[in-house]
Amino acid sequence: MVKGLEGIIAAETQISLVDGTKGHLVYRGQWAKDLAVRHTFEESAYLLWHGALPTPLQLAEFKNELARGRRLTPELRSLLEAIPPHTPLMNTLQAAVTALAGNAPAWPPALEQAVQLTALLPTLIAYRRHQLSGTPLSEGADTEEDHAAYYLHLLSGHPASEAQVRALNAYMVLAMEHGLNASTFAARVVASTESDLYSAVGAAIGAMKGPLHGGAPSGVIRLLDSIGTADRAEPVLRAMLERGERLMGFGHRVYKTRDPRAEALREVCAGLAGGDPWLDLARDTEETAIRLLAEYKPGRALYTNVEFYAAAVMRAAAMPTELFTPTFTAARIVGWTTHVLEQAQHNRIYRPQSLYTGNMPASDA
Template sequence: MASVTGLEGIVAAETELSMVDGEKGLLIYRGYEAKRLALELSYEEAAYLLWYGQLPTEEQLVDFCVKWSGLRALPAEVKAVIDLLPQEFEMMSVLRTAISAAEETNRGTWSPSLEGALRYTALVPSIIAYRYRRSAGLEPVEPNPQLGHVANYLFMLTGEVPLPAHVKALTAYFILAMEHGMNASTFAGRVVLSTQSDMASALCAAIGAMKGPLHGGAPSEVVHMLDAIATKERAEGWLRQRLDEGQRLMGFGHRVYKTFDPRAEALREMIIRLSADDAWFELAVYVESLATRLLDEYKPGRKLYTNVEFYAAAVLRAVNMPSALFTPTFTVSRMVGWTAHLLEQAGCNRIFRPQSIYIGAMPETAEV
């Protein structure tokens, strides 16, 4: 039996949720191109599509949003747990612990529900905002039921109603990041749920995988890169030195996409619409164009194009998101995709049990 390191190319499940076509640069959510959804829909509409399999009517959307906003308030016991955690805990560790504390204990037979998916998705921004403000010595801001999911997240972080342009840009990012096939965190969650464990445990596994810098940490590195470049005049020299040293350019290339990342294309279009005169974004666009040309020069045939993390960094910087919250914010967006996968797993469950190949020593008496 041949081994496949990292399970690359191995089919682990069938799904109706999304399709990632790396060769053609396609990301499909239930029959719709994700980049079009990101430019045209609210986050709630896209979430409804993934959870229910269809876009909502106007009446359904109103009822759905009311139900969603009613689930945002943090229970007192969850706040108490968060307050007990050491200040040095990273936000992802806080989030993992708080989700455990928020676990529904009065469940009967094993059956993860859409109501649970909505509840956990509604709670995650509140957990992050509560911890962030408490750690900064600020009074926590309670959820605003008049604001949508994305706008309310920014409101709870800052205490101010966000600019419409910022909400639109962050909404586009959230929709594009909400689901992406059988990635590491989604797989981790499905594996845990396949044992008939509860949704909270599966989400904690997904959060643990997202915490790893190879999965959820790239936007921060893009910001560091752009900050180091600082100006157009410094760009080529900085990039060439990095490439001469054999270093990676953050925000370029993707394990799946072998052409333009459709998520990056949509974010680029959204940012141009909203902030074409923004100096920092202008630098990002310039660096993207220059870096793509240099990568083709240094690594011909590799097809290393801009990925979603590059423009995600531009969006997160535009809304003044602290870099320490980049991965937690990615997690806010991905909750819908994770929970949709958990519900799908429950609907046709079989426990995951891959094989391994032993390559260690054998006792002398053993027959091979």
């Protein structure tokens, strides 16, 4: 028996490669790092769904399709109004997504359904946020805007800076797909029963909600908060290491070398130097942390993990902490739906065995 199915290969996929030893993350034959630095959320999502980057014409058509899918129907608005305010946002998203199944054919899942859900998630998150805080959803946000820009515009009510958009875009590209993680596996299991795509995504959202998976990088936020300015990085971090504490955002269990997602986000943040104080603080803190970790933990090869830069990007984008996991969800939905579509192509229902360790009846059968 392999607890947690660790190391078990449960699916063949052409979608992505995650190699923790070499520090490789590949989406459909392209380095995810390059996609995050040079391409948009739209282009990367298109690549995952279609297997190739879009031509300019294909991209324009795809962006139109996304723009059309962004509006909330009156039925969805009513549903969101009816959900009690204390219901966690992830459960609210789950309810809204599964309600969309409506009369759509359940099987096979369709790419249009995947695009529709991906287009809608930022609007759902922002609508709910404004609904609960009693503020109006920005009518100024243009549904033609790029995905990351549109999301930030809807949330804050004003257009985001270029630095914020580029940083969030890079994060969303890197968070889009990561092999057969718990939520993606959940989506594939549901799809394997020939259930609909909406139910598969609903299950994935449920898995993503758990702190072991989609948990917010709040430890990193606290660390950066306690540092405040770059000149305080060394004394604060040194004191932590002297006390035997761990520096949040450093070290990784799978990546035994540099986490390619952290590398890519660093590159984007470096390109935005001077564009945002949070990104500058993150970059300066990282340099100091790596140096001090090498001094206090020689030979451990401790590098920056994705949580570190995810926190910096979220902070720079003025994203409230409670929206970290929903934002991760708005990106990962591309990976989930791509896996559901792939599962449907060569489907076989998942049916592992369990090892019975309970008692047997006292009498013979």
